[in-house]
Amino acid sequence: MASYSLDPHSQLLDEKSAAHLLRRATFGSDIETTKAFAGLSATDAFANLTLQREIPKPPVDPKTSAPWTNPPLQNKAGNENSENDKLFNFFVAWHLDNMRTDGAHLRERMTWFLHSHIPVSIDVVNSNEAIYYQNALYRKYALGNLKLLFKKICIDNAMLRYLDGHTNSRDEPNENFAREMFELYSIGKGPQIAEGNYTNFTEDDIKAATRVLTGFILDKNFENIDQETGIPTGVLKTAFNGGVEIATRHDAGEKIFSAAFGGKVIKPLETSAGFATKEAAMQELDELIEMIFEQKETARFICRKLYRFYVYHEINPDVEHDIIEPLADVFYNNNYEFIPVLSKLLTSKHFFDADNAETADNNIGALIKSPIEIIMGSLRFFNVAFPDKETQLMQFYEDAYSNIIFKEIRQQGMNLYEPFEVAGYPAYHQLPGFNRNWITATNLAYRYQFSDILMNRRGNDNPGILLNILEWVENSGHIENPGDPAEIVTVLTRYLYPIEIVQERSDYFLHTLFLEGLAPATWTSEWNAYKNSDDNTVVKLKLEVLLSAIIQTPEYQLF
Amino acid sequence: MDRRKFIRNVSYAGASGMLLSGLPLRSWAMPAALNAAINTSGNDKVLVFIQLHGGNDALNTLIPLDQYNEYYNYRPNIAIPADGSRKYINLDTTLSVENQVGLHPDIIDFKKMYEQGQAAIVQNVGYADMNLSHFRGRDIMFMGGDASDNFASGWMGRFLNEEYPGYPDAYPSAAMPDPVAIEIGNAMSLAFHRNNGIPIGFNVQSPQAFYDLITNVGVDPPIKFPDSHAGDELRYLMEFEKKSNQYAGRLKEVYEQGTNSSVVYPTTYPLNAPASSLNNPLSGQLKLIARLLAGGAKTRVFLCRIGGFDTHGDQVEAYDSTLGKHAALMYHLFSATKAFHDDLNQLGLGEKVLSLTFTEFGRRVYSNASYGTDHGTATPVFLFGNGLVPGVHGSNPDLSDLRGGNLKYAIDYRQIYTSIVNDWFQASSEGLNAAGFNDWMDSRIPLFGNSVGINTGKLNEAISVFPNPASDQIHVQFFSNKQIFINKICIADIRGSTLKVKEILHPVHSFERVSINIQDLPEGNYLILIISGEGSPATHKFVVRR
Secondary structure: OOOOOOOOOOEEEOOOHHHHHHHHHOOOHHHHHHHHHOOOOOHHHHHHOOOOOOOOOEEEEEEOOOOOOOOOOOOOOOOOOHHHHHHHHHHHHHHHHHHHHHOOHHHHHHHHHHHHHOOOHHHHHHHHHHHHHHHHHHHHHHEHHHHHHHHOOOHHHHHHHHHHHHHHHOOOOOOOOHHHHHHHHHHOOOOOOOOOOOOOEEEEHHHHHHHHHHEEEEEOOOOOOOOOOOOEEEOOOOOEEEEEEOOOOOOOEEEEHHHHOOOOOEOOOEOHHHHHHHHHHHHHHHHHHHHHHHHHHHHHHHHHHHHHHHHOOOOOOHHHHHHHHHHHHHHHHHOOHHHHHHHHHHOOOOOOOOOOOOOOOOOOOOEOOOOOHHHHHHHHOOOOOOOOOOOOOOOHHHHHHHHHHHHHHHHHOOOOOOOOOOOOHHOOOOOHEEEHOEEEEEEHHHHHHHHHHOOOOOOOOOOOOOOOHHHHHHOOOOOOOOOOOHHHHHHHHHHHOOOOOOHHHHHHHHHHHHHOOOOOHHHHHHHHHHHHHOOOHHHHHHHHHHHHHHOOOOOOHOO | OOOHHHHOOOOOOOOOOOOOOOOOOHHHOOHHHHOOOOOOOOOOEEEEEEEEEOOOOHHHHHHEEEHHHHHHHOOOOOOOOOOOOOOOOEOOOOOOOHHHHOOOOOHHHHHHHHHHOOOOEEEEEEEOOOOOHHHHHHHHHHHHHOOOOOOOHHHHHHHHHHHHHOOOOOOOOOOEEEOOOOOOOOOHHHHHHOOOOOOOOOEEOOOOHHHHHOOOOOOOOOOOOOHHHHHHHHHOOOOOOHHHHHHHHHHHHHHHHHOOOOOOOOOOOOOOOOOOOOOOOHHHHHHHHHHHHOOOOOOOEEEEEOOOOOOOOOOOOOOOOOHHHHHHHHHHHHHHHHHHHHHHHHHHOOOOOOEEEEEEEOOOOOOOOOOOOEOOOOOOEEEEEEOOOEEOOOOOOOOOOEEEEOOOEEEEEHHHHHHHHHHHHHOHHHHHHHHOOOHHOOOOOOOOOOOOOOOEEEEEEOEEOOOOEEEEEEEEEOOOOOEEEEEEEEEEEOOOOOEEEOOOOOOOOOOEEEEEEOOOOEEEEEEEEEEEEOOOOEEEEEOOOO
16 A cells, blocks of 8 residues: 655755756756756755745836836836737736746746636736736735635636626626636535535535625726735725715625535625625625635645646545645645645655655656646756847747747647636646646647757748757757767756656667667767868757657656 | 658658658557457447537527516526517427427527428436536536546547447557547547546547648657656557557548538628627538548547537627627527538438537526526537437426526436437447446437338428337337327237237327337337328337347
8 A cells, every 4th residue: 555745855856856846846947957956955945946036027018118017107008009919918928938037946837826726818808917917916926825815816807807706796696706716716626415515615605605706896997906915906896975985786795605614604894874885895705715715625625736736647545645635734724825835745755756665656757748848848948049038029029939939839739828618728627637638649749849849940030949959969068078979868868858768768869860870989970070160960950850859759748 | 750751851841741650569569359359339320519618508599488478587688589680580380389499590590400300409408416517517428427426437438438449559440440539629528538548539620730740740659668657647648649640641531532512611600799709610620520521531429619608798799689699609509510411411421420519507597787697507409410300309498497596407418318329329238338328228318219200291290119129118209290190009020910009099299108018028020000090000110129
């Protein structure tokens, strides 16, 4: 019987463990960073991944050379700005670029986790500012407190639009957000034990929560800035009744929850003329979230999501008992702060496959990359040069992101910011396969084909991004002797793959593909010939073929 | 991909399609037994499953005319009007009063199919404790389970796995050179998952592009897989890669061999709706399916999907409840399915294909302030094809008997699917068992009853005789758009000697079922004769087996 343990990983990280941690906690690492993390303790490594740092500056509109979202200077695009859909593309490029450039840090990864957990769709929201502000909210709380984030996300403009919260009123309630809030984003469904009863919540709870959430509207000019976050938020519709600010669309009645929530009753503490006061209505929202998060199952539900995001897609009963349960305790007992629970998980024996001697249940290399890991991981590994964001803004947006990266993401099967379902991208929630959902015949082929895009093997005149593999082999410092073909193959496969390959596989890359059956000395002489002349044709081609082969494999799909 | 060609493949400008050879078959040795297990399944009938993602608002699709006032009062801001130029279309005035339905004014194509006997409706479909979650609701019906079940496989996956043993290693085979099931688009729904291994469904979007893509990527696969979770994922990936390699060329060939007929598929909703609703998302998918079938594809099940049905708000235009998002979707759905079946008929494939709609639930009877509806429960199922017993099965929902504002279901969805598996696909008992539908055999809806026409020359008169084989009872189900005057029903042996007679002393209404006890009949072949006052008797053979 397997046993798993969240006990702290006591050994110093070797290269393999360091690489594993960086692959999971960031969007990919280069060799230098992996080596820098090797030799650290897991705790020190985690500390490095969570150092305090500034938030990135907001995206810039090339048309005005200035941001268009950054209260208090400017909250929303004006006539002088580009069109809404162009601005949206600039935002998405900016979000992706944060992932590319944030180095060895957890924050972008957690921001992405939050977006994958609580998604949004531009089709529905139709406001690039609203989506930017939601993303900023996620970034703010990425290494902060989930419960606080939740209170904000309920009335976030993008969310109010996405799940119809802004039309939810005392006279005509709309259950869309309340339902998905319970089922997808917080406590999750349990087994259906009776009609309308999903153990963790009931249909009546949905109706009651809907009523608590009544009365909010969109702030389309993004003028209402939340005092705690500094980010624009949706607002309660209010009016003044004899000097008292009342929530005119908010249901002021009693909301009674089911036994799943201990029969909790939520009602406004103060009313005026039959309406809840503004404070009282806000207080009800606060109580609703506290009620949901007071249930340990909420902690478990989120921890299962985190586990699937950071460790492995399957949670068997032993893992549920040995890992999820104590992890949920840590999360719950720390009032839903992310740092303690992430620390516990990412410095544990379990995370590093050190909790038992069995290898069949090892999780290193067992996650399937999303298109973002394929693309960003490759770019980060090779430190591929990009047009300068300050001085070459249009090339940055158009040549690099719009023409290449957006297209690749789509072809590889991700509808970024346009998930088909309100549960988000299937890989993060869809039973039974979770991340296996990234793989269809077509997606897999496009993921393989990314090697062509990366190295511009299709002869585009103006590629926005370009990896010159010859240049990397020659100058990165990671190949001590480029004349030694075995070293090139060893270094590339060791650091690009998350698992060791057997000798026959390594021989296939070296002897069959790279050397084409010839002796290693033939490469050495080609290399020397290149060094003594200006003609890189042969060596460049052979290195491209080698790297293509390494990328066009199932091994490269894993992390 | 041939490794030598891979190396020499410098530029793609002149790349010809390289056929794939690189897979070392020695690593994937097919046991002889599997080779022999070539599919010899019951028939080659095809099913096209059209998923309406989001939960279709049935009440605005089929308006219960006998309760029009109640319907209107529940949802005045979105109700389809009873008069004016945009009033509902009466589907069938010959239906009895409690079954009269009105159609959304934009789905005249459905009425045309119905009048040609090519469409059927099953009313009030759902299941006990119907789940109002998109994902759970959809998965339950893909699973073929109850509200509390948790299968990792779909009923189609399990059924096809039984009918096509040895998947994936034994395929492609001479008898089944094509993907067994195809899911159009990029999603990997539970529908085609089996209990073990990769799903038996294969994603297809564009055969030509797919072929070009597949033939230019990939190297030899890893030979050994580590004993770890990573190894499991590698195996999974390799199965996909292998299937891609195997099917790419074949799909291209089939696609190129096939053509559509001159039937024009609809592209745009002609009236007012939000811009993102105007293009027909279904036409392209159905057109591709027709073409693949015309090209000789032996695929048995196709799954296509359109979304946008989750109309919590803005289901209709505020100024005209017959226009807007839902109207466009209705128009797209029914005009595309009509074009599809017309195309199939022109291509000579009309008898082969059955299509049906699937949606995870219906919507709330009363509307909300946003001109929309929240999640609901029971919903009708629409079926299309020449092999159907046409008509309306079941009666209108009862708007006075709601539960939590939602309609009660009357027919379990498995009563339909069992009929498909047993009567359309003529599954073996193992196939039926694998699907998980044994318990639903007796109550399955007679959608494909071996139709026996009564010689009165009228449309829509059909009789269905089931089950066949029968063991205890034989049922005669009438679907008539008027009363039929039947004198008696007789059972005779194959020599024509009458063994049983059942007198019918009243005019038979539509949907009436007459049952005859045959427990005393020994196993063997029999005839059933339905004798009316007009014309010669209708006869049908059936088998008694226990």
